Structure formats: structure tokens, C-alpha cells
Amino acid sequence: MSEFKSSNKLSVDIDQMLRGFCYTATTPSIYRVNDCLRNTSEKAYDPMIVSIGPLHRGKPNLEAMDYHKMRYLKQLLGNPFPVEIYVNTIRNVEQTARNFYAQQEIALVDADQFAKMLLLDGIFIIEFLREYSDVDGGGIQRDGNPIFGSEYIVSHLLHDLMLFENQIPMFVVEALFQLSNHDNNTEFKDLIWPLTKCSKKDVANALLPNDASHLLGLVHSVKCFSFALLCSHEKGWKEEKNINSATDLKEAGIVFRKKAAGKDCSWLDITFKNRTLYIPELMISDETESLFKNMIAYEFYLPGSSPKYVTDYVFFLHCLMSSTKDVEVLRRCGVISNWMGGDARVYNVIVRLGTHAFNSRYFSYGGVFDSINEHSGRKWNKWIAVLRRHHLNNPWTFLSLVAAAVLLSLTMVQTVFAVLSFRKPT
Incomplete structure (x- = not known):
């Protein structure tokens, strides 16, 4: 009787668990890197100075860069565009952006915090890359610049933006770029050349997909573009x-x-x-x-x-x-x-x-x-491989082989002369 009650209780528990379980088919693009990859070098996936997206958000060692996220946003809003336009744009894509991540922990971030994160991180990516191009072109001086005054910071930022777990959806970045872009001849891909280690011309010539998942995916497409053309044949x-x-x-x-x-x-x-x-x-x-x-x-x-x-x-x-x-x-x-x-x-x-x-x-x-x-x-x-491995792998064995060959040759010559002298008529 007790076994029946126990079995019945388990059935009820499982039934309640399934009722509370909500499954929706999604195709996420960002995951936490699984253990089989991470165990070989865990630090390779962790940002050093800036968090982008929710997976590393709130880590104490990354909070210092939040100041520059706010600075870039305020710098951008100096243009005649109120923040409401940007917020509304993020609100319209918030749920799609949530589905971009595979982890259940994303559901724990409330709507306001999630939208704020997307706005600050997206603007940071855009303004940092814009400023990089301006500095490289001589438009902005490095001295006294909070970020570009230090090669150490710039190098670490370029590193962190290329981490698989440190991404936000590309469609969010593109939407914010279009709002903040006043040059109709400029595309977002024109800014990503510092991340690719390719020239501006190579990036401009690459035919990139319109459905790139995120910044790392976009850079991956640039770096593999010419090889992909070769492989397609x-x-x-x-x-x-x-x-x-x-x-x-x-x-x-x-x-x-x-x-x-x-x-x-x-x-x-x-x-x-x-x-x-x-x-x-x-x-x-x-x-x-x-x-x-x-x-x-x-x-x-x-x-x-x-x-x-x-x-x-x-x-x-x-x-x-x-x-x-x-x-x-x-x-x-x-x-x-x-x-x-x-x-x-x-x-x-x-x-x-x-x-x-x-x-x-x-x-x-x-x-x-x-x-x-x-x-x-x-x-x-x-x-040939066996000969090289066993007889030509060091000078002494090589010399021994040469000596043996010479000795064999001399022996053969001596034999030939002996035969000829024996057959020679007297």
C-alpha cells in the first residue's frame, strides 16, 4: 500500500513539473561554451576588461568599463536625438534578442535591465569602433583620450569584442547604428576592420551575409570570405x-x-x-x-x-x-x-x-x-622515408653509410679487375 502511495505521489509531482514547464522551439546563437572546449583553456573565453551581453554582466573586474559605456551614450545623445528613440527601438526587438541566448538565466534579467544592457553595450561597440577609425585617420588625438591614450586598453577591448560569450545580437547593433549614423555612405561593416586584422579595402570587398548573428560571426565571415569562394567550387x-x-x-x-x-x-x-x-x-x-x-x-x-x-x-x-x-x-x-x-x-x-x-x-x-x-x-x-629515418638522421650514420658504399664500390671494382686479369690470355 505504501509503495502505491509513493508511486502515486511521484506521478503527481512529475505531472505538476510538466505543467509548469514551458517549451518553445528557438534557434539561439549564443551559448555558454561547453566543458569539452572550455577545459583546455578557460581564460580564452572570459573577457578581461569589458562585458558585452548578459553572460559576464556584473563581474567586479569588468565594472570599470561601465563608465565608458555611459560616456559614449552621453556623447552620442549630444546629437539632436532623444533617448526615447533608442529605447523604443530596443523595446521592439527585446524578445527576439532574448531568444538569441540559449541560457535560462537570461529569463531572470527583467525587461528594463535587459533593454538598458543592450542599449549601453550596442552604443559602446559602435562608438568605440568609430573612435578607433577616427584615431587611425588622425581625426582624434591619442594623448588624453580616456581609452585610446592606452594601447593596453585598446588591445584588451579588441580582444574582448571577439569572445563568443561576449556578444549581443547583430540586428541590435545594426539598428542602433542606423539611428546614430549621419553618413549615408557608411555601413557598420566599414568600422570592423580593426577586429579582422585585415585592411579596410579587404573588408569593404568582402560580400558579407545580412544575417550575421553577432560581431564575432561578422568578423568570421570576413576572415573566411575568400577561402569560402575557393571551397564553393x-x-x-x-x-x-x-x-x-x-x-x-x-x-x-x-x-x-x-x-x-x-x-x-x-x-x-x-x-x-x-x-x-x-x-x-x-x-x-x-x-x-x-x-x-x-x-x-x-x-x-x-x-x-x-x-x-x-x-x-x-x-x-x-x-x-x-x-x-x-x-x-x-x-x-x-x-x-x-x-x-x-x-x-x-x-x-x-x-x-x-x-x-x-x-x-x-x-x-x-x-x-x-x-x-x-x-x-x-x-x-x-x-626514401625509411632510409632517411634510420640511416640519414645524423652525420655519423650518414658517414657510415657513405663509407660502406665506398667500400662496396671498391670491392666490386677489385672483383672486376680480378676477373678481367684471370680471363686475360697469357
Whole structure:
């Protein structure tokens, strides 16, 4: 009898729980980075001086920048536009903006606080990037400027704006930009070049999607634009693929060359031709890991069929670099530009980037992998690789091999002369 009551009580509890559970189908664009990505380098996803959006809002170490958010808003409202216009614009998109985030904790932020956050953060992004362009163009002096007087602050702000968890919807930024824009010839994308590490001309020439989720997604589109055009003409590669390390490929006769920069050359464009692997130069600095990790996180949450160019690129690097010796091989040929110190530091960065960075469903470098493996799989190239690995890996074994070859040659010559002298008629 007691078991029946217990079972009945559990049924009632579950029924009440389901009645109170509200499910609506949404397609969010921002998540908290899951543990499998975050555990390799947690700090890569956390802002250093400014919070954008709700996920890091209210952290004590980020509150100092709230002063500059207010300063930029007041500076903007000096124009003849009352704040009500901006507030009403945010109110009209508030619910759509909430659906942009996957976390339930967003529901705990009340409407006024959420709208205020979107307004302050959106205006901060716009005015900071505008001011960056003005400073770069000589319109504003750095000296005495609260933000641009310090390269340290500017560098950290550019870093924080590229974090996957530190975003607000792009449609909010665009709406605020249109309200505050008095130059009809200027688009918001004209301001994002400092974040892309590309030239203004390259950004202007990129055909960007109108449905970019957020600032990181927009920058991702710029950085992958030219490579996406190349990949659109090639077939997809679905099967799992792998290649040997740079050291092993070098022993198999493959040569590494830095790919010459050009207007049609993308930093992602790796090609293999005539036993030569051409790779654009990659500069590894203290900023590299964070930028790559956040672009990988962005691609991680894209729909399954979406191309994942940066993840595929990192997977390629991870295959090539299985030890510090591989880093040395690529550095010596100009493929890797090391701004971090020793090769071990670069290797550790690649290991952390490559952890859980699996090649995508339609792998961007499937054709390159096939060509490399076909070359390495030929018997002659295998023999050459074994010879180099076991007999030519240091000067002493090489000299021993040469000495043995010379001795063998002399023995053969001596044998020939002996035979000839024996057959010579007396």
C-alpha cells in the first residue's frame, strides 16, 4: 500500500513539473561554451576588461568599463536625438534578442535591465569602433583620450569584442547604428576592420551575409570570405581523414613552402602540388589562441551542415605538428612566424587548439589530404622515408653509410679487375 502511495505521489509531482514547464522551439546563437572546449583553456573565453551581453554582466573586474559605456551614450545623445528613440527601438526587438541566448538565466534579467544592457553595450561597440577609425585617420588625438591614450586598453577591448560569450545580437547593433549614423555612405561593416586584422579595402570587398548573428560571426565571415569562394567550387569530403606530421612528410620527400601573399590568397588556402605543400604564413602570438578558440566555438554551435573553415584549418595544423620538431620544420621554412618564444610554446598552443577540434562533415582540405597520402603511400617514397629515418638522421650514420658504399664500390671494382686479369690470355 505504501509503495502505491509513493508511486502515486511521484506521478503527481512529475505531472505538476510538466505543467509548469514551458517549451518553445528557438534557434539561439549564443551559448555558454561547453566543458569539452572550455577545459583546455578557460581564460580564452572570459573577457578581461569589458562585458558585452548578459553572460559576464556584473563581474567586479569588468565594472570599470561601465563608465565608458555611459560616456559614449552621453556623447552620442549630444546629437539632436532623444533617448526615447533608442529605447523604443530596443523595446521592439527585446524578445527576439532574448531568444538569441540559449541560457535560462537570461529569463531572470527583467525587461528594463535587459533593454538598458543592450542599449549601453550596442552604443559602446559602435562608438568605440568609430573612435578607433577616427584615431587611425588622425581625426582624434591619442594623448588624453580616456581609452585610446592606452594601447593596453585598446588591445584588451579588441580582444574582448571577439569572445563568443561576449556578444549581443547583430540586428541590435545594426539598428542602433542606423539611428546614430549621419553618413549615408557608411555601413557598420566599414568600422570592423580593426577586429579582422585585415585592411579596410579587404573588408569593404568582402560580400558579407545580412544575417550575421553577432560581431564575432561578422568578423568570421570576413576572415573566411575568400577561402569560402575557393571551397564553393570544390566537392565536399565527408569521410574521416588524417595525415602524418611535418617531420614524417619531410622524410617522405614533401617540401614545405610559405605561400606567397596575393589578392586571391586566403590565410586558409593550403595547396599541394608537385610534392610541395604551400601554406600561408601563420603568425603565432599571445592573441592567437583566444581568437582561434572563439572562432572554433562559434563554428561548434553552427548547424551540422555549415562549413567550419577555421576548425578544419586547426585540425590540419594539429595533424602537422605532433612535436616541437614539427614546429621547427614549419618555422624554418617560413610557414610559422613565432612571436611567443620557443617552439615548445607554439606546440602547446596548437595542442590546446586541436583538442576537440575535429574535422567537419564536409572537410575543407579533403583533396589536399588525399594528395599528400597518395604521395606518401608510394613505395619509393616509403623507402626514401625509411632510409632517411634510420640511416640519414645524423652525420655519423650518414658517414657510415657513405663509407660502406665506398667500400662496396671498391670491392666490386677489385672483383672486376680480378676477373678481367684471370680471363686475360697469357
